[in-house]
Every structure is written in structure tokens, then in C-alpha cells.
Amino acid sequence: SRRKEKLSPGPRPLPFMGNLLYKEYGPVYTLHLGSRQVVVLSRYQAVKEALVDHDKDFSGQGDVPLFSKFNKGNTIAFSNDNKWKVLRKFAEQTLHNIRMGKQSFEKRIMEEVSFLMVELRKNEGQLLDPTLVLRLSLCNIICSVLFGSRFDYELLDWLPGPHQRLFHNLKCLKHLITLSICEHQASFDPSSPRDFIDYFLAKMTQEHQDLMTHFNLETLxxxxxxxxxxxxxxxxxxxxxxxxxxxxxxxxxxxxxxxIDCVVGRARRARGAMPYTNAMIHEVQCFADIMPMSYPHRISRDTVFRGFLLPKSTDVITLLSTVHQDPSLFMTPQEFNPEHFLDASQCFKKSPAFMPFSAGSWMCLGQSLASMAFFLYLTTILQSFSLQPLGAPEDINLTPIGPGPNKIPRPFQMRLCKC
Ligand code: HEM
Structure with a gap:
């Protein structure tokens, strides 16, 4: 009965969260962040029940003030209900079309990997901090899907200002996008869309008489x-x-x-034929756990969840890191162990607790692009090079730097030696 329902328990106020709080309060608890109350969900079962089984109740967009200020709710993440549905569906369909098209994800990624390999060969045998070259290369894949073009690594070297600005300065990125949209408009052929921008322009043309349409230049x-x-x-x-x-x-x-040596050359580079490599990539993603929580969501109607009343408009955070460290699903959650994703016959084994991209209807839009990129990058690089550390492997520190929403690895150098 409703009388038995109570608000979930929790500390007040506490600046940190995670497995420690799970031990004290269980999988559902409330945090008081200033004047806001946020319900936090931990471990596989509770997170999956919320994001997958109760996705309609947990379907409101939470608020991240920095993003809302910049995008004014005019985009996929952090937009209102109807706009989110329309833009998300369009983006999903468009990414699918590009993935299956003539210039598929695989072709775009392999083209970029070949440029990266040329760059890496120049550094063979030398100490290298791979951060910048990887960022540029991965940036080119996304640019290829969105704008249909890539940047020359040398050209990027000549851009004014530190490179970080290209990635972090939101206004600079916006300028780049505006320029690219103008170029697309000038060469646009609706019968043969080349990339995300062309698909969006085609949709704008289709809906130009609809006064309520979300497809306009600002939203693009x-x-x-x-x-x-x-x-x-x-x-x-x-x-x-x-x-x-x-x-x-x-x-x-x-x-x-x-x-890789056994499969590549005999068969197409395919994840199905490389269970250990596939398991290693899945394990890296869980172990690195780079986004420890999903974006904030909001309860869309009064909801009873696991015996607790979550009133409409309550903000909810799901701790993905507690899913990746859930001892009921991973044998040795504190250790890096690709066996987590292998069965007794060494075949690849899926785990329901693999949630680096979150789960349910909010799940990351870029999962298939990201998974394909990791597989093709790692297999191509490791086919040609072995990676050697600067000091002893056991001295490498995998703990992330600093507090922040994402876990970032410490800067490091490595040597690429020809296999
Ligand atoms: C390793 C790579 C990536 C990881 C770990 C990752 C992870 C995530 C996570 C955890 C979320 C939040 C989901 C939630 O709120 O429950 C998210 C959302 C999102 N991701 Fe990714 N992501 C990755 C790559 C990408 C790529 C390549 C793209 C674009 C092609 C992308 C586009 C998005 C978008 C647009 C959202 C917002 C979805 C929405 O609100 O409906 N991500 N991602």
C-alpha cells in the first residue's frame, strides 16, 4: 500500500558517491547536492531495472547546467521530451544509413587507420606519447561521418593555439561546424547524401513547410x-x-x-573470429570505466521503485561503475581479466553487466561506431607493432587522474617496436 512507500534513505549532505555508499545504504539512496535531491542507483540489478525495465518512468531528461546553457535544450542530449525523441530517432536512423552505405563506417575507419599507421611508422622505435595523434585520428573518423571530410595531421599542426583548444573550446568547434554547413549547402545533392549534415539538410528540405519542425539550421x-x-x-x-x-x-x-597472426591473412578481420581480442576490448571498457555514471535522468511520473517512492521530477543518477564492479556478475571485478568475457571453451561470452555505453532507450548513440573503431584500431596497430613501456610493466599506474566526470588515464609514453 502507498503508506508503506517511503523516500529512499541516504546521507545528507555528502560530496562523494560510489561503492562505499552502496555498502552503507544499498542500491537505492538519496544524495543532497546543495538544494537538489538526487536519487543514486548502484549495481547491475537496480540499474538495469531502472534503465531497461522501467525506462518509461525514468524517461525525463536530467539537467546539466553547463550543457543547457550552451545548447539551450536544442540538441539530442538534454533536450525536452518530444524534441529528444524526434532528434534521437533521426540520428539513430542516419548513423545506421551511413554505417550500411557505400562509404560504410568500416571503410571510413580503415581509411583513417591507414593514415595513422603512416604517422606511427615515422615514430617507430622512439618514445611516443600517443595522446595527440590518437585524438586527431579519432577526430577524423567523427568528422568523416558528420562532415564527410578529414583533416591532414600536418595541417592540424599549423592551426593556431594549443591543440587542446580545438577539442575543448566549444565556440571554436561551433565555428568549424558553421563553416562546414555552408560548404555542404553549396554542394548539396538531396539524391545522394554523403554524411550526417547532408541527411539533416535533406530532412530540412522535406519538412520546410512544417512550422513546428525541429529540423532547422540552428538545431543542425x-x-x-x-x-x-x-x-x-x-x-x-x-x-x-x-x-x-x-x-x-x-x-x-x-x-x-x-x-591476430592466426586469423588476419587467413580470414577477414572479424570480431567473431577473434574471441580473445573481443574479450580484451570489452574488459578494457569495463575496467577503465571511463564514464562512471550515465547522464542524469529525471522521473517522469510518481514511481514506486524497489519499495521507494520516487516523486515526479526527481533527478536520478545511475552509477555505471558499480555495475562494472558488481561481484555477482564478474569473478574478479577489481582485476583486469579478459576471461570475464570468455566461456569455458574460450568462446566470447556476452555479459549483461557490460554497460560503458549505459543501457535502455538512453543508451549511447555511438556504440556501434565506437566498438568498430576500437576493434579496427587495436588489431591494425598490434598486427604491425608491439607496444613497449618506458619502465617496468608492474610500475604502470592505471588509476585515473584527478576528480572529474570522466576517468582520464595518466600521461604516458611507449615505444612502438616492429613485430
Ligand atoms: C567509448 C566511447 C563512448 C562511450 C564510453 C560513450 C558513453 C556514453 C554514455 C555512458 C552515455 C550516457 C547514456 C545515458 O544517459 O544513460 C552516452 C550518451 C551519448 N553518446 Fe556516447 N559514448 C561513446 C562514444 C560515442 C560516440 C562515438 C558518439 C557519436 C557518434 C556518441 C554520442 C552520444 C550521444 C549523442 C549521447 C546522448 C544520447 C541521448 O541523450 O539520447 N558517443 N554515451
């Missing part, structure tokens, strides 16, 4: 920006973590290389 700018901004950081951080982890665990690296 903010949505393209949203896709660029949401993708660059997680893609490069994950790949850097993959390198760092392979440096720390040379046996895992050797195992992956054996599998």
Missing part, C-alpha cells in the same frame, strides 16, 4: 556539435586506456597478437 549546428563533443573524449580516453593496459599486461598483449 547544435546536434552536430553534440555528436562531436559526446564522441571525441570517450573514444580517445578508451583507446589510451587500452594501450596503457596492454603495456601493463604484456601476456594479454602477446595473446591478442597471436590471435
Amino acid at each position: 549546428e547544435t546536434t552536430t556539435h553534440n555528436l562531436l563533443f559526446s564522441s571525441l573524449e570517450p573514444l580517445s580516453i578508451t583507446l589510451l586506456y587500452a594501450f596503457l593496459t596492454l603495456l601493463k599486461y604484456p601476456k594479454v598483449q602477446a595473446h591478442v597478437q597471436e590471435e
Whole structure:
């Protein structure tokens, strides 16, 4: 009965969260962040029940003031109900069309990997901090999907100001997008869309008489920006973590290389044929756990969840990191162990607790692009090079730097040695 329902318990106020709080308060608790109350969900079962089984109740957009200020609710993440549905559906369909099209994801990624390999070969045998070159390369993949073009690595070297500005200065990115949209308009052929911007322009033409349409130039700018901004950081951080982890665990690296040698050349580079490599990539993503929580969501109607009343408009945070460390689903959650994703016959085994991209209807839009990029980057690089650390592997520190919404690996250098 409703009388038994109570607000979820929780500390007040506490500046941090995670597994410690789970131990004290269980999988559902309330945090008081200034004047706001936020309900926090931990571990696989509660997170999955909220994001997948109760997705209609948890379907409101939470608020992240920085984003709302910049995008004014005019994009996919952090837009209102109806706009989110329309833009999200369009973006999903468009990314699917591009993935399956003549210039598929795979072709775009492999083209970029070949440029990266030329750059890496120039550094063979030398100490290299791979951060910048990887970022540029991954940025080019996203640019290829969104704008149909890539930047020359040398050209980027000549851009004024530190490179970080290109990635972090929101206004600078917006300017780049505006320029690209103008170029697209000048060469636009509705019968053969080349990239995300062309698909959006085609939709704008289709709906130009609809006064209520969400498809206009301003939304095109903010949505393209949203896709660029949401993708660059997680893609490069994950790949850097993959390198760092392979440096720390040379046996895992050797195992992956054996599998590559055995499969590539005989068969197409395919994830299905490379279970250990696939397992390693899944494990890196869970272990690195670069986005420890999903974006905030909001309860869309009064909801009873696991015996607690969550009133309409309550903000909810799901702690993905507690899913990745859930001992009921991972044998050794504190250790890097690709066996988490292998069965007794060493075949790849999915885990329901694999949630780096979150789950349910809010799940990351870029999952298939990101997964394909990790696989093709890692297999191509490890086919040609073995990665060697600067010091002893056991001294490599995998703990992330600083507090912040994302976990970022410590800067490192490595040597690429020809296999
Ligand atoms: C390793 C790579 C990536 C990781 C770990 C990652 C992770 C995530 C997570 C955890 C969310 C929040 C989901 C939620 O609120 O429950 C998210 C949302 C999102 N991601 Fe990614 N992402 C990655 C790459 C990408 C890429 C490549 C793209 C673009 C092609 C992308 C576009 C987005 C967008 C647009 C959203 C907002 C979705 C919405 O609100 O409906 N992400 N991502």
C-alpha cells in the first residue's frame, strides 16, 4: 500500500558517491547536492531495472547546467521530451544509413587507420606519447561521418593555439561546424547524401513547410556539435586506456597478437573470429570505466521503485561503475581479466553487466561506431607493432587522474617496436 512507500534513505549532505555508499545504504539512496535531491542507483540489478525495465518512468531528461546553457535544450542530449525523441530517432536512423552505405563506417575507419599507421611508422622505435595523434585520428573518423571530410595531421599542426583548444573550446568547434554547413549547402545533392549534415539538410528540405519542425539550421549546428563533443573524449580516453593496459599486461598483449597472426591473412578481420581480442576490448571498457555514471535522468511520473517512492521530477543518477564492479556478475571485478568475457571453451561470452555505453532507450548513440573503431584500431596497430613501456610493466599506474566526470588515464609514453 502507498503508506508503506517511503523516500529512499541516504546521507545528507555528502560530496562523494560510489561503492562505499552502496555498502552503507544499498542500491537505492538519496544524495543532497546543495538544494537538489538526487536519487543514486548502484549495481547491475537496480540499474538495469531502472534503465531497461522501467525506462518509461525514468524517461525525463536530467539537467546539466553547463550543457543547457550552451545548447539551450536544442540538441539530442538534454533536450525536452518530444524534441529528444524526434532528434534521437533521426540520428539513430542516419548513423545506421551511413554505417550500411557505400562509404560504410568500416571503410571510413580503415581509411583513417591507414593514415595513422603512416604517422606511427615515422615514430617507430622512439618514445611516443600517443595522446595527440590518437585524438586527431579519432577526430577524423567523427568528422568523416558528420562532415564527410578529414583533416591532414600536418595541417592540424599549423592551426593556431594549443591543440587542446580545438577539442575543448566549444565556440571554436561551433565555428568549424558553421563553416562546414555552408560548404555542404553549396554542394548539396538531396539524391545522394554523403554524411550526417547532408541527411539533416535533406530532412530540412522535406519538412520546410512544417512550422513546428525541429529540423532547422540552428538545431543542425547544435546536434552536430553534440555528436562531436559526446564522441571525441570517450573514444580517445578508451583507446589510451587500452594501450596503457596492454603495456601493463604484456601476456594479454602477446595473446591478442597471436590471435591476430592466426586469423588476419587467413580470414577477414572479424570480431567473431577473434574471441580473445573481443574479450580484451570489452574488459578494457569495463575496467577503465571511463564514464562512471550515465547522464542524469529525471522521473517522469510518481514511481514506486524497489519499495521507494520516487516523486515526479526527481533527478536520478545511475552509477555505471558499480555495475562494472558488481561481484555477482564478474569473478574478479577489481582485476583486469579478459576471461570475464570468455566461456569455458574460450568462446566470447556476452555479459549483461557490460554497460560503458549505459543501457535502455538512453543508451549511447555511438556504440556501434565506437566498438568498430576500437576493434579496427587495436588489431591494425598490434598486427604491425608491439607496444613497449618506458619502465617496468608492474610500475604502470592505471588509476585515473584527478576528480572529474570522466576517468582520464595518466600521461604516458611507449615505444612502438616492429613485430
Ligand atoms: C567509448 C566511447 C563512448 C562511450 C564510453 C560513450 C558513453 C556514453 C554514455 C555512458 C552515455 C550516457 C547514456 C545515458 O544517459 O544513460 C552516452 C550518451 C551519448 N553518446 Fe556516447 N559514448 C561513446 C562514444 C560515442 C560516440 C562515438 C558518439 C557519436 C557518434 C556518441 C554520442 C552520444 C550521444 C549523442 C549521447 C546522448 C544520447 C541521448 O541523450 O539520447 N558517443 N554515451
